Amino acid sequence: MRKTYIIVVVLALAAIVGNHLISPSSGRAVSPEDFAGACAPCGAPCPSKK
């Protein structure tokens, strides 16, 4: 199980760093709730706005 963990941690870290380096990063970290019209933590719209 230790070997599995070492592989998973190294691959996950590489994926995180790789994604960060190749993706845009426009300012502070946000949650989908920060966007206009969001009605839930995942950014779903309100039933009344449909």
Added chain:
Amino acid sequence: MTTATMAAPKSGATFGIDRLFLVLALIATAILVALVLLDGQPASAALILGGFGLGIAFLKAEFSYTASWRRFLTRGEAGGLLGGLIVIAITALAVVPVAALKQNFGGAIAPLGPSLLIGAFTFGIGMQLANGCGSGTLYTAGGGSGRMLIALLFFVVGSVFGSLSLPSALSLGGIDPILASDYLGPWGGLAATLASIALAAVLIVAVAKRRGASFMPSRNYVIGGIAIGLLCVGVFIAGGHPWSVTFGYTVWGAKAAAALGFDFSHAAFWQWPGPKHALAESVLSDTSSLTDFGMLFGAMAVAAAAKPFARTAWPPAKSLLAAGIGGLLMGWGARLGFGCNIGAFVGGVASGSLHGWVWFAAALPGCLIGIRLRPLFGLSRD
């Protein structure tokens, strides 16, 4: 005390530390903190460190929502549930008034409707099969449980499926979020929120007494509950919203699927502004992912500091199957239910949003089903 007994703890402490994984966890955390600081984002660094602290607190206190709910349902024991309410009450003290009074802060809100009920109920089944909830899966996987690593993988997969199902589930109908502070103001909303928590505590204790079970939270749950509650407040201040776990999983899964060629441009969920932004931007731009990474490595660090890391054998295949199925159900349920026990229940109730209590009421019967299914996978009902 003899020389032998005096020497034993020293020796155990020396050889108990797993330097490889302790260093790995600390280096990984340092790399992530450095990356966000290079981008000039101290709040993001605070979220990673807040998650790191949560990983330590959960693991040290052995704070488990899943086991607490199971003990309440099977034996009537209420101590764990009350420990969970301590977390919510402390978090509410900051979230309800600050979200109502300060710009750039908001509570965890969600619509009420069939999607919430179906999602929470499904999540309840999954959390008992996987033997961990949103936060539990994270800190036990980080703490060296290979079984929960499987649960986490399937949680991620399930949450991507959930993201594809959510728009259809929302079309079943529903009403806009109901927030106490919208009706009663910031302080009246806080009073109503704390009153609802107190009422829940009284009801839970009454059930425990009626069943002749204990209802006093253990010392671990009281201290852990206070520490976790304070860390939740810190995460709220750094991120502007209550701590949430599962949206990060959805983003990781969607990014992995996109890298494998899956096209999300026709998926309604991924066209909503928030998810679309999260999929396009760096994973370190998502608040939920930041605390998730911190929690994983915090749990790993504290587990590795205490004893050899991940030395146990893999559990039986049936147990791994339960972890996989449970993870899938939790992932799907978390998207339809607007979060897990943290994002929907703790965050929702601590924000004074009615959906938090509705989520709890729908997840409990799901847990009952999950508990009944556990023996099929060689897991105990206790």
